Amino acid sequence: MSNMFCFQCEQTAGGQGCKKVGVCGKPAEVANKQDDLTGALIGLARAAAKQSPGPAANELIMQGLFATITNVSFDAGRIEELKQQVQKEKSKLGGAEDYPSDQLWSGDVDVVSLRSTLLLGLRGMAAYAWHAYVLGKEDPEVMAWFYKGLRALGEEHSLEEWLSLLLEFGQINLKCM
Template identity: 50%
Template sequence: MFCFQCEQAAHCTGCTGSAGVCGKSAETANLQDELTGALIGLARAADGSPGVNEGTWSLIIEALFTTLTNVNFDAAAIRDVTARVKAEKSRLVPDCASCMSPCGHNNDYDVSRLWTADEDIRSLKSLILFGIRGMAAYAYHAMVLGYTDGEVNRFFAKALFAIGEDWGMDDLLPLVLEVGEKNYRCMALLDKANTETYGTPEPTTVPLTVEKGPFIVVSGHDLHDLKRLLEQTEGKGINIYTHSETLPAHGYPGLKKYAHLKGNFGTAWQ
């Protein structure tokens, strides 16, 4: 395996061997790379294809989100998403598999080529890849609330396509800057989705004490899942606590109205 996607990377260079510092196994890391390569193949097939639809975009977003370093360590789930990505590519270019003169234009990408590339190219492509993975998390959380942005969706494919190409620094650097631009647009989309769904956040005092009795701790960014959990546990004597990035949930009127959303477990990031 090779993974240097997070600040915990071993020796500040990358995790190798049988497992990463975070506990991610080599199998999981390699499957995430395979999924990334399949996504690049899908982006290639989607380039100029009239068959691209909302299902294509939602799958790209879900799959990119799955490749974030610590989001999904379930090997079977990653294999399932990879199979769906490959199936979508086959739908867009059905004749590729049986072509007698394969051109390679729609091939999946071998991500090991990225990790062993010239360090400047590797750095720029990694910025693009890690950037769109994080952006996909925002896009996914907005998507489950019914909010999407066609410009953001198309950029995911554009960026994936570029990662698979032998482009130089002059071509990649503008794309790195565009990642920041599109990420800002994606964050605005998520903000709109959250505020229109749960209300405008208000300054809120959040207790850090844990009350007696059964409780569930929720971490991450998924306010939709938190809302569903609050609905399912209401009146059952089970308290809910946020953790880490879920802390802002306490400011939304549509979530803070639940009396059993009691407080935050730990400090802001621990």
């Protein structure tokens, strides 16, 4: 059985993290594909820093983040398909390195905690933003922050910088809601 790591909900095993299979039933294959998709989304956000992303990239950013929330999709094929679409869009924007998914949950415990707080917050905001989008509502400032936040996930920051990012994110998340 392969390993996974997920601690994004209150059901998480032992209050620490699901490592073999999710308490919710999420298999390791899906958890690992969600992490790979997250790494690819960071790559797309990096590529978008070089030129303006269009609606296709925006939709993939929101859909991709939304698809990695707790119990939205356990469909490994769909998550893989989204990752391939993200990589194709990234190439159109000039390409960039994906973030190595095994680094999402590694490092100093405080940094992992702050990084994952931002990531899980972005996923939650994507759920709101995507539903608003399909109803015909979008906000350029909220959209721009998805890219900023994803790029920030792939960078090194001091604890003060992480906290500042999270405070800024809190304001944009409120605006989104």
